[in-house]
Amino acid sequence: MTGDEECTSGELLTQALAGERAAFGALVRRYQRPVYSLALRMLSDRHAAEDLAQEVFLQLYRNLASVSSESHLGFWLRRVTLHRAIDRLRRTPRLEQFAPEELGDVAGESAQADPLLERRLRALVGELSPAARAVVLLRYQEDLDPVEIARTLRMPLNTVKSHLKRSLAQLRERMTERVEALT
Amino acid sequence: MSGGRNDEELERRLRGALGAVDPGTGFAPGVLARIAAEPRRPERPARAGAVVGWLAFGLAASVIIAILLAHQWQVQRLEQGREARRQLIEALRMTDQKLNLASRVVNGEEHGAPQEHSGV
Numbered sequence: 001m002t003g004d005e006e007c008t009s010g011e012l013l014t015q016a017l018a019g020e021r022a023a024f025g026a027l028v029r030r031y032q033r034p035v036y037s038l039a040l041r042m043l044s045d046r047h048a049a050e051d052l053a054q055e056v057f058l059q060l061y062r063n064l065a066s067v068s069s070e071s072h073l074g075f076w077l078r079r080v081t082l083h084r085a086i087d088r089l090r091r092t093p094r095l096e097q098f099a100p101e102e103l104g105d106v107a108g109e110s111a112q113a114d115p116l117l118e119r120r121l122r123a124l125v126g127e128l129s130p131a132a133r134a135v136v137l138l139r140y141q142e143d144l145d146p147v148e149i150a151r152t153l154r155m156p157l158n159t160v161k162s163h164l165k166r167s168l169a170q171l172r173e174r175m176t177e178r179v180e181a182l183t
Numbered sequence: 184m185s186g187g188r189n190d191e192e193l194e195r196r197l198r199g200a201l202g203a204v205d206p207g208t209g210f211a212p213g214v215l216a217r218i219a220a221e222p223r224r225p226e227r228p229a230r231a232g233a234v235v236g237w238l239a240f241g242l243a244a245s246v247i248i249a250i251l252l253a254h255q256w257q258v259q260r261l262e263q264g265r266e267a268r269r270q271l272i273e274a275l276r277m278t279d280q281k282l283n284l285a286s287r288v289v290n291g292e293e294h295g296a297p298q299e300h301s302g303v
Contacts, residue, residue: 028211036204036205054213065232117200140194168193
């Protein structure tokens with residue numbers, strides 16, 4: 001059996017663990033969007049994000065036996081992606097300074113949304129510190145609650161809450177500056 | 184922007200701005216190509232687990248064998264002690280018999296001598 005769309009991720013995991021490359025390929029296709037999106041928002045660089053996301057899936061392939069379930073898989077992918085991204089930002093600080101405005105072709109961008117404002121917001125998120133950025137992405141991109149974020153990043157809950165509060169204040173302040181500059 | 188209502192608005196905008204991005208159709212084949220180029224396979228952790236399992240089994244077996252050998256050695260030592268004790272008791276018993284015999288002979292000589300003298 002190969003990795004068909006009707007298979008659950010748990011079934012695909014079992015098949016991939018048995019050595020079926022097609023099942024692993026199906027798992028990659030299923031999780032590539034969230035993994036790549038997290039990498040892209042963290043690194044603000046398409047090539048670096050694609051490379052990092054591929055490395056995450058390679059690591060998953062090598063550690064399939066340690067992933068126990070579908071929910072664990074999602075948790076594992078988020079955690080490894082963000083930790084790798086933070087490590088890469090520490091090693092290559094120039095990526096951190098690069099926050100291109102053109103990273104705006106979001107699949108879910110709605111018609112009533114303000115594309116310019118959203119691009120600006122994405123750029124501002126890219127200017128947050130790596131840890132704060134990871135917290136904001138898990139909260140507003142992955143829709144995790146603070147407890148889940150704390151578990152994913154192995155961070156105290158109060159630190160997560162503090163990052164969220166400060167990041168929102170910083171984003172609001174910079175958005176206001178931007179609006180004032182335009183008017 | 185300020186206040187709770189503005190926070191909600193900012194959060195709503197953040198959710199809208201941070202949507203998922205598709206890496207493109209070449210992503211999954213790229214991952215699979217990198218996997219194909221790698222010598223390592225996913226069953227490696229299982230093999231490593233099996234090796235660890237066998238090592239644990241070997242260690243446990245060695246400990247059990249060592250305990251059995253120690254027990255056997257102790258039993259052997261006890262048996263040797265018992266044998267030595269038995270031999271000592273036997274030697275004492277034989278000595279006792281010989282001493283008794285010697286004592287009887289000496290006593291017999293002592294009692295017999297006056298009879299000989301009295302007969303003269």
